[in-house]
Amino acid sequence: MLEGKTAVVTGASRGIGRAIALRLASSGAFVVVNYNGAKERAEEVKQKIEADGGAAAIYQCDVSDYGNCGTFIQDVIKEYGKIDILVNNAGVTRDGLLMKMSEEDFDQVIDTNLKGTFHTMRFVSRQMVKQRSGRIINLSSVVGVTGNAGQANYAASKAGVIGLTKTAARELAPRGITVNAIAPGYIETDMTSVLPEKVREASMAQIPLGSFGKPEQVASAAAFLASEEAGYITGQVLHVDGGMVM
Secondary structure (H helix, E strand, O other), X not given: OOOOOEEEEXXXXXXXXXXXXXXXXXXXXXXXXEEOOOHHHHHHHHHHHHHOOOEEEEEEOOOOOHHHXXXXXXXXXXXXXXXXXXXXXXXXXXOEOHHHOOHHHHHHHHHHHHHHHHHHHHHHHHHHHHHOOEEEEEEOOOHHHHOOOOEHHHHHHHHHHHHHHHHHHHHHHHHOEEEEEEEEOOEOOHHHHOOOHHHHXXXXXXXXXXXXXXXXXXXXXXXXXXXXXXXXXXXXXXXXXXXXXX
């Protein structure tokens, strides 16, 4: 389905990013596994892809750093000649009530989740415009649509990703490039596993399907949006949330 395609997945060393990297590779894409600090985990993802018959490379990049992103994207293009698919998955949380949240905690989340998405899109879009083709998939969140107590910074960053996605979709559509977002709900990852049981129970009560999602289910949505079958879909937000937000 994605044979001959080169895909970049940010934050691909664990969780949803890892699942997306594995899924794109299993569909035939060559996958660039981006990580910031977890090099060993990124190596494990690469090894898993190769063990399953796929091909991958790992690249370190702090997506919150504009210059670092520029170098990262340029290095990938120089080495592999093109980028067909960009999945912006890298993200962090620094939860806390608004009236107690530090400026540093707000800035760190915005810098990684929102500005990091802008940084990679900014550099990748130039290459995709030259190619007159490309797929950009940004990871937002249901809280970017609904808001969530204790996550003012995270919700703001993910709402911003939606606005960025829709604007880029309008700008890049004339060159055959699609830009879409995925808004996961409660997905079982390292990030959500540390939540208190009361929070987990409250979240479960909001899900009509009655279960938490798996990273592989988000990865399936990403693989579809990266495929030729999704060529007439752009500027959309696909909710993978068990019905939390309708």
